[in-house]
Structure formats: structure tokens, C-alpha cells
Amino acid sequence: MSIRPQHDPTRAGLEATSCLTALGDETATWRALCENRSGLKPVPVDGQAGSEVVPLALRSEMQCALPQRWREDLQALAKGANGFAPWGEKGFPVIFTSSNFSIESLYAHNVLDLDESHLPWGSIPRCVDLLRREFGWGPDVQILSHACVSAALGLRLGARLLQSDFAEKVLVFSFDYLSPFVTSGFHSLKILNPDFPHPYQDRETGSIGLGDGAGFAVLTKEPAPLVVSRQTCWNEMFHLTGNEPEGSGFHFLARELAEGLRGRRAWIRGHGTGTLEAGRLECDSWAAALPEAPLVAWKGGIGHTLGSCGVVELALAAVSLRNGKAPGTVGSGPPFFTDQVAADPVDLNTFDAAVLTANAFGGAHAGLLLAHD
Amino acid sequence: MIERFIQKSTSFEWPEDTSAEVGKLLREGLPRAAARRMTRLGLLCTKVLREMPASPDVALVYATGMGEAQTLEKFLASFPDPSPTAFQASIHPAGAQQALIALQRPVREFYPLAGGEDLLARALRTCCSVAADEVILLAGEERGGWLREAGLASDRSFAFALHLSTKPDNAEATLHFHESTSGSEKRVSVADGFDRIAARQRCEIPSPPAGAWELNWL
Numbered sequence: 001m002s003i004r005p006q007h008d009p010t011r012a013g014l015e016a017t018s019c020l021t022a023l024g025d026e027t028a029t030w031r032a033l034c035e036n037r038s039g040l041k042p043v044p045v046d047g048q049a050g051s052e053v054v055p056l057a058l059r060s061e062m063q064c065a066l067p068q069r070w071r072e073d074l075q076a077l078a079k080g081a082n083g084f085a086p087w088g089e090k091g092f093p094v095i096f097t098s099s100n101f102s103i104e105s106l107y108a109h110n111v112l113d114l115d116e117s118h119l120p121w122g123s124i125p126r127c128v129d130l131l132r133r134e135f136g137w138g139p140d141v142q143i144l145s146h147a148c149v150s151a152a153l154g155l156r157l158g159a160r161l162l163q164s165d166f167a168e169k170v171l172v173f174s175f176d177y178l179s180p181f182v183t184s185g186f187h188s189l190k191i192l193n194p195d196f197p198h199p200y201q202d203r204e205t206g207s208i209g210l211g212d213g214a215g216f217a218v219l220t221k222e223p224a225p226l227v228v229s230r231q232t233c234w235n236e237m238f239h240l241t242g243n244e245p246e247g248s249g250f251h252f253l254a255r256e257l258a259e260g261l262r263g264r265r266a267w268i269r270g271h272g273t274g275t276l277e278a279g280r281l282e283c284d285s286w287a288a289a290l291p292e293a294p295l296v297a298w299k300g301g302i303g304h305t306l307g308s309c310g311v312v313e314l315a316l317a318a319v320s321l322r323n324g325k326a327p328g329t330v331g332s333g334p335p336f337f338t339d340q341v342a343a344d345p346v347d348l349n350t351f352d353a354a355v356l357t358a359n360a361f362g363g364a365h366a367g368l369l370l371a372h373d
Numbered sequence: 374m375i376e377r378f379i380q381k382s383t384s385f386e387w388p389e390d391t392s393a394e395v396g397k398l399l400r401e402g403l404p405r406a407a408a409r410r411m412t413r414l415g416l417l418c419t420k421v422l423r424e425m426p427a428s429p430d431v432a433l434v435y436a437t438g439m440g441e442a443q444t445l446e447k448f449l450a451s452f453p454d455p456s457p458t459a460f461q462a463s464i465h466p467a468g469a470q471q472a473l474i475a476l477q478r479p480v481r482e483f484y485p486l487a488g489g490e491d492l493l494a495r496a497l498r499t500c501c502s503v504a505a506d507e508v509i510l511l512a513g514e515e516r517g518g519w520l521r522e523a524g525l526a527s528d529r530s531f532a533f534a535l536h537l538s539t540k541p542d543n544a545e546a547t548l549h550f551h552e553s554t555s556g557s558e559k560r561v562s563v564a565d566g567f568d569r570i571a572a573r574q575r576c577e578i579p580s581p582p583a584g585a586w587e588l589n590w591l
Contacts, residue, residue, distance in 0.1 A: 009504045046453075090583045099464070110449045110519075123525040124465075125438055125489030139581040142495045143487040145465040157484055160502040184452070185460035235483045237473040240461050248479075361461070362470045364483070 010231035012159035013224030018080055019215030019315035020073050021302040022057035030319040033327030034345045038301045040209040045187045046180040055196045057211030057303035062178055064108035066117055070177040073214055078135035081171055084218045088138030091168040097144045097154035099307030102127040104179030152310030152358040152366035156231040158219040175214035176306040197274025198332040199297040200283055200341045206276035211303020213312040226318055227373045230260030236363025247281035249365040254289035257355050257367050264352035269317055271359045272297020273304045283337035294342040300331025310358045317354050317370055324348045375501050377537040378544035383421040384533035384571040403475050412441045412462050414515035415471030417532035422472050425509045425534050432482035432503040435469040435511045436496035436563055442517030442526035469511055490560035494580035500537050510535040512563050531567050546590045
């Protein structure tokens with residue numbers, strides 16, 4: 001049975017999903033998170049000894065070299081995805097999402113004064129075109145970049161391409177690996193500091209940890225083991241980085257997703273980076289919309305994988321559904337902003353659906369429901 | 374057949390020889406503090422978006438190849454003391470976001486795209502995929518400095534906006550998707566699209582691996 005557009009304009013089958021984080025692939029990462037292990041470590045913010053250390057979850061040492069430290073990881077993921085369809089050919093588009101792509105290449109050339117071979121990678125379209133050729137994909141590759149909701153929004157666009165009959169299957173491919181360009185930028189905003197993140201904890205100062213992440217999701221019109229639905233988004237457009245003070249975007253998202261459950265019992269995997277203002281607003285919105293649902297966040301374990309987090313954490317949620325257990329709010333503990341935050345892993349046997357959300361600079365919000373078909 | 378009706382189009386190019394005057398003109402009417410920090414692309418996006426429908430339920434598709442090229446150069450130049458202002462404004466899709474913030478326009482569906490020679494074709498497909506009946510395509514580029522010299526950024530600063538609708542009433546132009554092209558495979562970049570739209574010229578935009586978009590003015 002195909003997905004019926006009139007039922008939910010953002011519904012799609014999730015045929016496969018996979019990810020890589022500092023803790024390993026989706027299975028290894030899920031296991032580590034269930035054991036409350038974190039991949040975050042104190043690392044000099046720009047990779048140079050003597051610089052202030054900040055919490056980063058890296059898959060390898062943060063270097064600006066060619067080939068890039070993420071190339072082999074992406075090749076492995078692409079190889080895994082290539083079994084599902086002739087990607088990039090007619091009816092099988094790829095949505096390539098990231099916040100930073102290979103921006104470290106510009107840093108390498110312009111700040112570190114490395115040679116010109118880095119330069120082509122610094123262009124988003126050229127970077128993606130080089131990668132698609134390397135992966136053997138056809139020309140139908142679309143690039144979407146919306147900071148930390150990039151992958152989440154890619155999933156929504158993927159479902160829309162399916163329902164508009166532009167595609168039979170869609171590959172949403174995402175990566176964001178840290179570089180001094182990115183870490184120094186967040187450090188300049190002072191939200192990345194020496195403190196380790198404690199998502200949803202009510203404390204004096206907020207902090208985040210950043211992490212490497214990559215992953216993919218295969219969306220299909222056909223029946224699939226899991227289904228993504230009710231993909232919701234909202235953009236406050238209040239400030240370039242800050243949220244609207246009343247949390248209108250958080251509340252909008254929580255209300256829409258809660259309504260989409262139609263009585264199903266859900267658990268929530270929130271965005272939960274560790275910043276205080278956004279964490280409090282996020283908790284408040286769930287307390288109002290879905291107060292019985294346990295709320296967990298995983299960025300205290302894998303770091304905030306930025307533009308890739310929507311796909312990376314989708315893969316982890318899929319493993320959680322398969323195994324009947326979701327990791328708790330890793331790296332954090334009480335006092336939490338609200339009682340529904342779960343520090344420990346959650347037994348999923350009495351739940352029907354997962355609510356997954358992502359937030360970004362500019363008050364951008366995206367979320368979806370994930371459930372067995 | 375996939376078909377949309379263009380209800381309104383706006384376009385503006387920033388002439389290089391009158392940079393200061395144009396900047397002053399485009400900042401008029403904007404909150405002073407915000408306007409001072411806006412990028413060239415942000416100002417251009419604001420200019421062309423002003424006349425477009427302002428409703429959260431109108432979707433927005435934003436297309437830019439390299440975005441805030443000048444701000445990106447400024448951020449890189451700020452090392453070893455990276456500038457938080459330049460960092461914020463260099464993040465894709467800052468151009469559209471600055472405009473929407475300046476105009477105080479929250480939006481539900483917002484798809485910021487990047488890309489190369491097929492970006493315009495992908496953006497049009499996205500416009501015809503959104504859940505909303507009404508959509509604005511906002512596109513533009515910012516002239517770069519050393520990034521332009523390296524072939525990584527635009528050599529022009531411009532923006533355009535199209536209001537696309539499923540309704541034909543009062544349309545200025547039509548947009549169709551054909552499974553086959555008329556033979557020309559020459560790609561139509563965002564800059565090429567800007568020129569055709571500013572001149573209200575017919576345009577066929579190949580969409581590899583199959584098909585083409587056809588824009589006809591009424």
C-alpha cells in the first residue's frame with residue numbers, strides 16, 4: 001500500500017537509516033548512550049595546544065587536511081545507501097544536507113595558509129558535486145542548508161518530493177564534522193565554553209558540546225518498517241540567533257506534534273543542547289503539550305552534530321524503537337527544568353511513537369513523529 | 374502536468390559603482406541597529422521581499438549558491454579573534470533570515486537551498502513540492518572579493534523574488550514542467566534566471582537528469 005497524500009502531507013516510509021558519531025555507528029552509539037557514556041572530551045577550541053579547551057565529540061583529530069578526515073566515513077555511508085536505489089537518477093533524488101559542508105577548506109587555505117587544492121571544497125556546490133561523483137550518484141542531487149535543522153528539513157522535503165510524485169525514493173544524506181572554523185565561531189558566541197553540557201538541567205550557566213556526525217535516511221512511498229509523519233516546521237524570524245522570548249516556536253511545534261499523535265502514547269527525544277534559555281523553553285512547551293511523555297536528549301553524549309543532527313538522531317531513535325529502549329538524557333542529571341525529563345534509559349514497550357525535534361539559529365524549529373508502520 | 378502561476382515578480386541588482394548610495398537607499402525604513410549589521414545580500418533580499426505576500430502560511434524557498442560571500446571573507450579575516458557578528462551572518466541562510474527578521478515575517482515552510490548550475494531548477498521543483506498553495510521563490514547572490522577571484526563566489530550582487538500560486542487569476546507568467554526538453558541542455562544559473570526575470574523573457578530551465586521548467590510571460 002502506498003502512502004496516501006491526503007492522509008498526511010509529510011508522511012513517508014523510512015526504509016533504512018544509519019549514522020556515525022564519535023561513539024561509533026548507530027548500534028554502538030545507542031549502546032554507549034544507554035550506558036550513559038559520552039564521547040565528549042576537552043579539546044583545544046581551534047585544535048592548537050594552549051587554546052581554551054571545550055567539549056567536543058570527535059571521530060578523529062580535528063585537522064584541516066586533504067583528503068578530509070570525514071571522507072572515508074562518508075564513503076562508507078554512501079556505500080551502505082547505494083544498495084537501495086540508483087541515487088541521483090530519475091525518480092531517486094538525493095537531498096544533501098549540512099550546516100558547514102567542507103567550510104574548513106576555506107579556513108585551511110585562508111587562515112592556515114595551506115595550498116590551493118583545498119579551495120574547490122570550500123564551495124558548497126563544488127563540494128557536493130565532487131562527493132556525488134565519488135559516490136557514483138547521478139545528477140539529481142539537491143542541497144539544503146538551514147543550520148541545525150538542515151537534516152530535519154531535508155526529511156520533510158524528501159517526503160514532499162515523494163508525495164508530489166517527483167520521486168519514488170529519496171536519500172537524505174547529511175554530515176557535519178567539526179573544524180576550527182565552526183568551533184571558533186561557536187566559541188566567539190560564548191555558548192561553547194569549557195563547561196560540559198547538562199541538557200535540561202536547571203543550573204547557573206549554560207553550555208553546549210559539539211560533535212561530528214553523519215548519516216542517511218532512505219524515504220519511500222512503499223511500505224517500510226518505520227514511518228515518519230506529521231513533519232512540522234516553524235521559523236520565528238525574531239532574531240538571527242536567539243529565540244523569541246515567549247518560546248512561540250517551541251510551543252507551536254509541541255502543539256502540532258502532540259495533536260498528530262491522535263491518542264498514541266509517545267516519548268520525546270528533544271533537541272536538548274545544554275543552553276539554558278532554549279532548554280527551559282523546550283521543557284515548558286512539552287510540559288504544556290504532552291506532560292505525560294518522558295523527555296530525553298542525547299547531545300550530552302554525542303555532542304550537537306549541528307546540521308546532521310536530524311538524521312543522526314533519527315537513526316538512533318530507529319535503533320531505540322527496534323530494541324525497545326531509548327537512551328536517557330546522557331551527561332545530565334537533576335534538578336531538571338521539569339519532572340518529565342528522564343535521566344535514565346526509557347523502556348519503550350508501552351509507547352507507540354517517538355517525537356523527534358530539532359532547533360536552529362533564527363528560531364527555526366522542525367519535528368516529526370516516528371513509529372512502526 | 375505540473376503548473377504554477379506567477380502572481381508577482383521583483384528583482385534588483387546592486388550596481389558596483391554606486392555601492393554606498395544603494396546601501397543607504399536599501400537601509401531606509403529598516404530598524405537602524407539591525408540595518409547597520411545587515412549584509413548586502415540581506416538588504417537585497419529585504420528589497421525584493423517587501424512586495425511579496427506576508428503570511429506565515431505562504432511557503433518560502435530560498436536559493437543562493439554561496440550566500441554571504443563578503444561576510445564569510447570577513448569572518449575568515451577576523452581570525453585569530455573570530456568575530457561573533459560575522460559568524461552569525463555568514464551562516465546559510467542568513468540573507469533570507471535577515472530580510473524576514475527585518476520585515477517581521479515568521480514563516481512555517483522555509484526551504485533554504487544551495488547549489489551550482491542546477492540550483493534554479495531544484496528551487497523550482499521545491500516550489501512545486503511544498504505543502505502550501507502559495508510559495509515565494511527568493512534567490513540571490515552577493516559579489517565576493519577573493520572568493521570571487523578564486524571562482525567560488527558570484528561576480529554580481531542581485532536578488533529576485535517570484536510569487537507562485539496554484540491559482541491562475543491575475544498571473545504575470547506561467548511555469549510548467551515538461552518531461553522532455555526542447556533540445557537545449559544549457560543550464561540556467563540563478564544569475565541567468567535573474568536576467569530573464571528582470572527582462573521578462575521566456576526561459577527554459579533544464580532539470581537533469583530529465584525534464585525542464587518553462588517560464589512564459591503573459
